[in-house]
Amino acid sequence: MKNAIFLFFLFYSMLLSSQQVKISGIVSDHAGYPMPGVNVMEKGTTNGTQTDFDGHYAIIVSEGAELAFSYIGCKNLTVKIRESVVVNVSLEEDHEALEEVVVVGYATSKRSFLTGSVTRVRGNRTRKRNSQNNMNSLLQGKISGVAISGAIPQEKKEKHKKVTTPLYIVDGVPIKKQYNSIVQNLKSENIDSRKKLKASEAKSLYGADARYGCIVIQTVKGNYVIEEDENYAQITENQFQNVNVNPLSTFSIDVDKAAYSNIRRFINNGKAVPIDAVKIEEMINYFDYDYPQPTAEHPFSVNTEVAQTPWNVDTKLVRIGLQGKEYLNEELPASNLTFLIDVSGSMSAGNKLPLLKSAFKLLVNQLREKDRVSIVVYAGAAGVVLEPTSGNNKEKIMSALNNLEAGGSTAGGEGIQLAYKLAEKNFKKNGNNRVILATDGDFNVGLSSDKDMEDLITEKRESGVFLSVLGFGMGNYLDSKLETLADKGNGNHGYIDTMQEAQKLFGKEFGGTLFTIAKDVKLQVEFNPAKVKSYRLIGYENRLLADEDFIDDTKDAGELGSGHKVTALYEIVETGVESVYDKKTPELKYTNTTSNNAFSDELFTVKFRYKKPDGKKSIELVHVQNSNFQEMTKDFQFATAVALFGQQLRNSAFINKTSYKNIIELAENGRGDDKNGYRAEFIRLVKSVNEKLVTDNY
Known part of the structure; x- marks a missing residue:
């Protein structure tokens, strides 16, 4: 049975x-x-x-x-x-259904479930022939079913001679018209597909720039780049300074790490690295170093060491390291986060908006019930996709991210203003209030210049809302603009080229990315002329401050996050040592440059000034380094290898005939306990550059 x-x-x-x-x-x-x-x-x-x-x-x-x-x-x-x-x-467009559309951010919703500000777009039932054109103008720069809250501004009519050149889209990136001839000369064997879109369809997908139609090209490799579209601030390498004339070296800390992952992107794609894309301090600070946690009342520990310079027998190398206090996720205060996401046409490539959405999901997975997330998006205009939502309602946040699509021009300034307005409205006292901007930096509507953005962010930071800036993509990546936004917005700047980088930024370094423990952190190093003849700061060229700025509390400087590490390297020439880098200076008539023998054992003094996250007045601490020299620790060796690699990429005047093989050897010796494989990856990148150099010279 x-x-x-x-x-x-x-x-x-x-x-x-x-x-x-x-x-x-x-x-x-x-x-x-x-x-x-x-x-x-x-x-x-x-x-x-x-x-x-x-x-x-x-x-x-x-x-x-x-x-x-x-x-x-x-x-x-x-x-x-x-x-x-x-x-x-x-699926076929339903123009009847589009005659009355309720627009809420870039998501789709039924009117009965709407909250907050909405806009109703009405069509004209008596003029069905023009319904499609009416909707295209009303939903300018948007894909059907995807629109924004608030009024959509009309594009300004051009007063110049009419140009009917179609817009080229190559591997998801809109190409500026001055480069059309380059695209037109692409070889057919390098093109995987080519599609021509009529004006109405092109405009709905890519905004006003495609009003004369567009040609969408997908290359075989899928990573076509016109590097002239990318923009980097010019960097002039720091020179050796005579201690008798310039005993003080003053700069703002930099915890940004965008330069390293951006350089990695160039190398992995077989491209030459632009010299000004190389920021040595960001390369060094990309890696983890074993600095001790702070034990005193200050939120960071100070560490210094001095050793022989690996690339020059006539100089010594100084390492100064800060270690920010590390907090567990559950110890962090409640967060009021506003995601500000660029969904313009230039973000359509696979390594932009799709990667961005996946990256932000890693962040969402770590949010707690007491955290709140809002989402603002911008293309031709800006809109609110998600009102403040608890971190335990992850499905709702994920759904809002999943609904995002790219299309239209880029009103970045308007997006920033709306994001700050929302963040201020939901401000958490004693909490972590932050806007997280994710974009390729290609702002082309409204406020767009670096100066415009700097003025806007300088004004907005007074609200107490911090800013994190994340860069995505290639071809039109505007590094200088994003760096300016992060610097002036009391925040940090990262570049995400892979999901592994997203995991590092939002996973392993979650607290440092989102929670500031000290702001306006400045360093001032005073070298003792009895021991040091000259010095040069390696990197930090865009972070230098006037000596008097050190004690001026109105001067903006860098922020330090939970668990963040900051490393700075100096190359010094000791007193009594002859060096080709020393330049004689004229005798001074009125200034006494004799040494004070009372401090004969001291090599230099480091002063630090910082403010608490909500503070207005700086706190100062002092650290003295004596003249003891030591063997390089593994961390010191590896940081030195990274610095030397950066100098090689920049064609530095101070590398003293070293080669990439020297960098590899130094990095291998300093690799140490490489738990996450980041140092091994660095060695692979150096080997790739070295192999390419050998091949090119063969």
């Missing part, structure tokens, strides 16, 4: 299994573009799913079922399942 019952249930389960089938496929629009967020339902049931970013879906249904596909702004489609297990469909 038991066997009979068992066989019955086995047969019944097999029968049920045979009556179900897994259906998958891709949903695209009429132009062939994949559509994320499309609802896919088994008709007559509650069984359903949604398409992912690539328009892909998968669902298990009964044999002979009907699948219903629905998306706002498109006609509903029903497909009867027959024998095929792959069902690809294309």
